[in-house]
Amino acid sequence: xxxxxxxxxxxxxxxxxxxxxxxxxxxxxxxxxxxxxxxxxxxxxxxxxxxxxxxxxxxxxxxxxxxxxxxxxxxxxxxxxxxxxxxxxxxxxxxxxxxxxxxxxxxxxxxxxxxxxxxxxxxxxxxxxxxxxxxxxxxxxxxxxxxxxxxxxxxxxxxxxxxxxxxxxxxxxxxxxxxxxxxxxxxxxxxxxxxxxxxxxxxxxxxxxxxxxxxxxxxxxxxxxxxxxxxxxxxxxxxxxxxxxxxxxxxxxxxxxx
Numbered sequence: 683x684x685x686x687x688x689x690x691x692x693x694x695x696x697x698x699x700x701x702x703x704x705x706x707x708x709x710x711x712x713x714x715x716x717x718x719x720x721x722x723x724x725x726x727x728x729x730x731x732x733x734x735x736x737x738x739x740x741x742x743x744x745x746x747x748x749x750x751x752x753x754x755x756x757x758x759x760x761x762x763x764x765x766x767x768x769x770x771x772x773x774x775x776x777x778x779x780x781x782x783x784x785x786x787x788x789x790x791x792x793x794x795x796x797x798x799x800x801x802x803x804x805x806x807x808x809x810x811x812x813x814x815x816x817x818x819x820x821x822x823x824x825x826x827x828x829x830x831x832x833x834x835x836x837x838x839x840x841x842x843x844x845x846x847x848x849x850x851x852x853x854x855x856x857x858x859x860x861x862x863x864x865x866x867x868x869x870x871x872x873x874x875x876x877x878x879x880x881x882x883x884x885x886x887x888x889x890x891x892x893x894x895x896x897x898x899x900x901x902x903x904x905x906x907x908x909x910x911x912x913x914x915x916x917x918x919x920x921x922x923x924x925x926x927x928x929x930x931x932x933x934x935x936x937x938x939x940x
Contacts, residue, residue, distance in 0.1 A: 691724060693737045700741070710744035717743065753889040756897075758878045759788055765875050776853040778836040779860075780868055783850060785832045786812075787884060790823045791891030791909050794884035798860060800849045807834055814910070821910050892917070 700713055708716075721738040728736055754762060766784045771777045786797060796814040804813040807830050811822045825833070833849075843851045848859035869882040880886070888909070895905050906917040 688727060688732045691727070691733065691737055693740045696720070696737055697741055700744075704744075710746050713744045714746065717741065751889040752880060752886050753893045754878070754880060754886065756894055758876070758880065759890055759894065761876055761878070762872065762882070763788060765872055769871070769875070773853045775836070775839040775841055778832070778839050779850055779853060782829075782832045782836040783865070783868065784872075784887075785829045787887035788891060789826055789829045791888045791895075792823060793888060793910075794862065794865065796910075797884065798848070798850070798862065798865070801847045802837075802849050803847065805833060805837075805849060816910055817912075819910070819912075821907070823908065 700717070703713055703716070704710075717738055721736060724733060724736045724738055727733040763784060766780050769777065769780065771780070783797065786792060790812070792800075792812075792814055793816060796816055800812060800814065806812070807825070810825045810830055812825060813820060813822055840849075841851055841853060843857055843859075846857065846859050850860040852858045852860060852864065865884065873882045876882075892905050892909055895908070896902070902914055902917050906914045909917065911917045
């Protein structure tokens with residue numbers, strides 16, 4: 683490598699290069715990837731004594747925008763619930779199971795694993811709650827009348843499964859509890875029927891629950907407890923940042939507003 687070629691790798695020259703790339707419209711992620719590639723090359727040159735130090739170390743890294751969680755708005759959530767209610771399936775027990783699953787996700791915000799591991803003994807319809815376990819912690823999640831009714835209807839037709847006490851089980855001849863693949867199939871079927879283009883997953887429905895609760899006046903502390911977040915900062919990080927409507931309503935309540 684010629685000495686003149688190495689001499690252009692200065693902090694000033696590299697800064698000018700990245701500024702020009704940003705002006706051309708390259709995203710912060712693209713710039714960061716370029717910086718990482720150049721940094722590796724410059725590290726090689728430092729080891730070979732072509733450069734005294736790595737010039738990339740003196741440059742400020744571009745800040746990446748935080749990706750906010752996807753969620754369904756209220757209209758989309760209502761459409762999803764109506765879609766699963768209108769689905770035609772071969773097994774009656776499967777219809778009731780599917781309705782209860784989507785209702786639990788939308789009305790309680792429980793995690794995928796929590797739903798799949800839910801046992802019949804963990805459901806107390808009389809008192810109106812379910813007991814879920816996550817990360818070696820137990821919490822009680824209250825149920826509203828709508829969810830209680832859907833679960834009660836499902837339990838009336840739930841297929842008998844020997845030695846399987848999971849609430850949700852397979853509806854065909856397989857003697858097994860519902861698996862992640864079964865949820866994936868359900869979401870795939872629903873995605874083909876809803877009008878919106880957003881993805882469907884247990885995680886997105888969990889974010890939907892938390893966001894809709896926040897937009898309807900539930901405080902962060904209560905959402906933290908319902909969602910099972912260990913720290914309220916996790917709740918705030920996810921849901922305050924994505925709720926533009928809630929923030930706009932908040933500033934409109936400023937006492938000095940005219």
